[in-house]
Amino acid sequence: MSTPEEPAPYGTGPAAPSPSAGTPRPKRVRTHHLREMKERGERFSMLTAYDQYAAATFDEAGIDVLLVGDSASNNVFGNETSLPVTVDELIPLTRAVSRSARRALVVGDLPFGSYQASPEQAYLTAARFMKEGGAHCVKLEGGVEMVPQIERLTRGGIPVMAHIGFTPQSEHALGGYRVQGRGETSARVLADAEAVQGAGAFAVVMEMVPGDVAGEVTRALSIPTIGIGAGAECDGQVLVWQDAFGLRTGTMARFVKQYADVHGVLLQAARDYADDVRAGTFPGPEHTF
Numbered sequence: 001m002s003t004p005e006e007p008a009p010y011g012t013g014p015a016a017p018s019p020s021a022g023t024p025r026p027k028r029v030r031t032h033h034l035r036e037m038k039e040r041g042e043r044f045s046m047l048t049a050y051d052q053y054a055a056a057t058f059d060e061a062g063i064d065v066l067l068v069g070d071s072a073s074n075n076v077f078g079n080e081t082s083l084p085v086t087v088d089e090l091i092p093l094t095r096a097v098s099r100s101a102r103r104a105l106v107v108g109d110l111p112f113g114s115y116q117a118s119p120e121q122a123y124l125t126a127a128r129f130m131k132e133g134g135a136h137c138v139k140l141e142g143g144v145e146m147v148p149q150i151e152r153l154t155r156g157g158i159p160v161m162a163h164i165g166f167t168p169q170s171e172h173a174l175g176g177y178r179v180q181g182r183g184e185t186s187a188r189v190l191a192d193a194e195a196v197q198g199a200g201a202f203a204v205v206m207e208m209v210p211g212d213v214a215g216e217v218t219r220a221l222s223i224p225t226i227g228i229g230a231g232a233e234c235d236g237q238v239l240v241w242q243d244a245f246g247l248r249t250g251t252m253a254r255f256v257k258q259y260a261d262v263h264g265v266l267l268q269a270a271r272d273y274a275d276d277v278r279a280g281t282f283p284g285p286e287h288t289f
C-alpha cells in the first residue's frame, strides 16, 4: 500500500548550496542580540529577501536581519499593492530564505487579513510561518490596536517585530503613501511605539515617520527601532532589496538609496545571450558534448 508523499519538514533536507558552503556556520543573530546592539549604540541592517540566492548572498554580506516581506506581493508576484498576497504564497518563500540564511535572523511578514481578526487568528498564522516556513520570528503591522495580538504571540513563544507609522496594508485607510506623525500626530506614533513595546514586541519598524519623531521614539524605547524613511536616528535600517540594488526601475520613494544597477546588468546579460543565440555563437564547441 502506498502512502501519499508528504513534503519533507523544514530542516530535514540538506542545506541548499550557498557561496559560503563548507565554512563553519556563523553564530546566529537572535532577537536579544539586536537589543544588545542598541544598548552598545551599534547600528544593524535588514533587507528583504524572497528566495535562496538573495538570502545566501545578503547573509554572506553580513546583513543582520532578512525580512520575507509581504512586499513580495509587488516584488515577486507582480501585484500593485501588498494587499493580495496570501499566507500560502509567502510560506514557501519564507522556507527558501530560512534554509539559505546561516547567520541572519529571518522574519516572516504576516500578510493582510491573516492576523487582524483576532489574537487566535494571529497565533495560528504566525505558527505556520514558524513551523512550515522556518521563520525565527514574525512581523505584523499596527500599534495600539495590535496589543492583544502581540501579547498572544509573545506568550505563545513567537517573537514579534511590530511595524508602525505608514503601514502599507492599511494604505486605503491611510489615504495613500503618506508620511505619518507630522505635527500633532507625532503623539500617535509615540503611543503606538510604547504600546507595542509594552505588549512584548522585541523590535519595531517605523515607516515614513519624520526623522526627529523617529529619533524621539528611538530614545524613548528600550527595544530597537528599524527605520524605512524614518531618518538616521533609528537603531537599524531596512530597505526592499529590488529598490536598493536597482532591480526595480521607475519612480522610487525618497527614502531609497540605489547601491547597484542589477536591472542594467541583467538586461545586458540577457541581450548578449539572445544576440549569441541568434548569431549562432552560443553554444560553442566548449559547451557541446
Ligand SMILES: Nc1nc(=O)c2c([nH]1)NC[C@@H]1CN(c3ccc(C(=O)N[C@@H](CCC(=O)O)C(=O)O)cc3)CN21
Pocket (backbone or CB within 6 Å): 071, 074, 075, 082, 168, 177, 178, 179, 240, 242, 243, 248, 252, 253, 254, 255
Ligand atoms: N518595492 C517596494 N518598495 C517598498 O518600499 C515597499 C513595497 N515595494 N511594497 C510595500 C510597501 C509600499 N511602500 C511604499 C510605496 C511607495 C512610497 C512612496 O511613493 N513614497 C513617496 C511619497 C511620500 C509622501 O507622499 O510623503 C516618497 O517620495 O517617498 C512609499 C512606500 C513601502 N513598501
Ligand SMILES: CC(C)C(=O)C(=O)O
Pocket (backbone or CB within 6 Å): 048, 067, 068, 069, 070, 071, 072, 109, 163, 205, 228, 238, 239, 240
Ligand atoms: C518595507 C518592509 C518593512 C516591509 O514590511 C516589507 O517589505 O514588506
Ligand SMILES: [Mg+2]
Pocket (backbone or CB within 6 Å): 069, 070, 071, 109
Ligand atoms: Mg511588509
